[in-house]
Amino acid sequence: MADWHWDCDPKDLLDDLEDAVRHEVERLVGEIAVRDSMVYQDGAAYTGTGPGLQIESRGRLMLTYLTDIRGERIIIIQITWLG
Template sequence: MADWHWEHDPDDFLNGLAPEATAEVGRLAQEVATRASMVFLDGASYNGPGPGLRTESRGQVMITYLTDVRGERIVVVQVSWFG
């Protein structure tokens, strides 16, 4: 299993969110990144199509993200907080 991680775009994307929202986004995004590392075992050498834009929700948070398989990361592009 590769050392997948998550990022958000743009850099100030999470500014203004409540601390509990930011923490929940981090937990959910890391869980998604870990799962992606188990699905895309080839990581940087992967040659297939990317899975595209996806959404995952848990509790009071929903994230929309792209999976960068070759970069071994997910990029969170939208957050909805229902708290």
């Protein structure tokens, strides 16, 4: 498994979140990164079409993100917390 990572765009997306919400975001996006690293095992050598904009929700948290397969990363673009 590759060392996939995640980023936010904009970079300050997590800045105003409470610690508990930030922890949930980090946990969920970590799970997404592990899952996608197994789905797209070619990583940087991948030549197919990416999955595009995706939404993942767990409990009160919803993340909108992109999977950058060749960059081996998840890019969070929106966080919705229904708390």
